[in-house]
Amino acid sequence: MTIPSDAECGYLHVGYMRNNGKNVFTLLRILDGDKNTLAENDEECSQNKFICTLEGKWVRRGSPVNTDDPSLFWRTIKSENPFLHKTRKTKVNDKTSMTMVGVVFPEEYSLRKKQDGWVFLMRHLQKVNKNHQEHNALVRPVYAGRVDMAHRVPFFDLLQQKKIAVFGAGCLGAPSILEFARCGVGEIRMLDHDFFDPGTAVRWPFGMDAAGQLKVVHLAKFIRKNYPYTKARDVVHRLGITSLAAKKENTDLAVLRDILKDVDMIYDATTELGLQHLLSDLAAAQKIPYVGISTTQGAWGGIVIRISPQSTAGCWGCYRHFFAKNKKMRPPADESGFVQPKGCGDVTYVGAGFDAQQIALEGVRAAVSTLTQDNEGGYPALPWDLSVLHLRDGDGSPIPHTWATFKIDPHPDCRCAND
Ligand SMILES: [Zn+2]
Structure with a gap:
């Protein structure tokens, strides 16, 4: 938020909350002396669950207050500004009232360039045995608006502006979903049916804290709390179960139609060939890009396949035709790399999270590049459609990460060649 340089003093609206034992404030609005709004925070920041909203005051000063003693700080600005002689305090509980005072001053942000800097003073009044005890504390300001995020990730x-539908929230899908939220995807819709078995904490982003939670419910809750600029929608559904088991309104078709409405991309972390076929077909029908990621037994390697109507000459079927014949497209796999752990209904693969996550990160890179490459400031275009990761050689000895990349051209035997 920036305010006109000739505005001298006024009011503040500040949201107050407690977070892990700390007082945390969100500056919601800056008003002038007549209570006209000068600047307002992003709407998403006003949706936090605040204990209360404080009305504070702010004043402009020609230089910073040269002290880190909160009481001296308060005495200094109070003696300079009759406007601060009366400050309204807001009751935060039976015994405590609070207010916030802001001081804006010229601050050097890079060599000999100045802009408004802020410092805040929390004023706290507590009733102890009929006496009021006053306590002042300086509050460190930090900047976490949309603009501040965009400074770091262009x-x-x-x-x-983008909506992504992510299928699968396992050890590849979950880290991808979190990366999408970090880099600012506007809306993530995530589908998975499974709950988090803490025995898989060795390669999922969360541990015991999430035990027994539905994976997408937990991820969406975490994103809403931590990444306010990303809308997170969880869809708990198992694709491919018989329609008898599904409620009529929850048929696969209805669920797919809903989750895919107006999305810009399908991101497929199901690592299930039948679903990959279906989802890549749906992406083609909707003329949106498809990105699919998978790892191999032992997490010895993996695949990122991107089929984009703008950038890829062939289709997913072409890719499968090439894949069937071209050994170079096969990532290495540990043939003995399956186990059936105690209490687990399915066989699973042996492999570490740090190996599997390489594939998730490359998948997110392919997705972000595909979504933004044509815009100014976007991530540059990747000149390949398929990338194959090798973490081991054929005998299982570790090798430096090696990515083999391929363009997917139309395959003469693919049905798309005869369309
Ligand atoms: Zn094709």
């Missing part, structure tokens, strides 16, 4: 604003 394509943040472009991704804010």
Whole structure:
């Protein structure tokens, strides 16, 4: 938020909350002396669950207050500004009232360049045995608006306009979902049916804290709390179960139609060939890009396949035709790399999270590039459609990460060649 340089003093609206034992404040609005709004925070920041909203005051000063003693700080600005002699305090509980005072001053942000800097003073009044005890504390200001995010990740604003449907929230899908939220994707719709078995904490982003939670419910809750600029929608559904088991309104078709409405991309982390076929077909029908990621037994390697109507000459079927014949497209796999752990209905693969996550990260890179490459400030275009990761050689000895990349051209035997 920036305010006119000739505005001298006024009011503040500040949301107050407690977070892990700390007082945390969100500056919601800056008003002038007549209570006209000068600047307002992003709407998403006003949706936090605040204990209360404080009305505070702010004043402009020609230089910073040169002290880190909160009481001296308060005495200094109070003696300079009759406007601060009366400050309204807001009751935060039976015994405590609080207010916030802001001081804005010229601050050097890079060599000899100045802009408004802020410092805040929390004023706290507590009733102890009929006496009022006053306590002042300086509050460190930090900047976490959309603009501040975009300073660090230049394509943040472009991704804010994008909606991605992610299928699968396992050890590849979950880290991908979190990366999408970090870099600013506007809306993530995530589908998975499974709950988090804490025995898989060795390669899922969360541990015991999430035990027994539905994976997408937990991920969406975490994103809403931590990444306010990303809308997170969880869809708990198992694709491919018989229609007898599904409620009529929850048929696969109805669920798919709903989750895919107006999305910009399908991101497939199901690592299930039948679903990959279906989802890549749906993406083609909707003329949106498809990105599919998978790892191999032992997490010795993996695949990222991107089929984009703009950038890829062939289709997913072409890719499968090439894949069937071309050994170079096969990532290495540990043939003995399956186990059936105690209490687990399915066989699973042996492999570490740090190996599997390489594939998730490359998948997110392919997705972000595909979504933003044509815009100014976007992530550059990747000149390949398929990338194959090798973490081991054929005998299982570790090798430096090696990515083999391929363009997917139309295959003469693919049905798309005869369309
Ligand atoms: Zn094809």
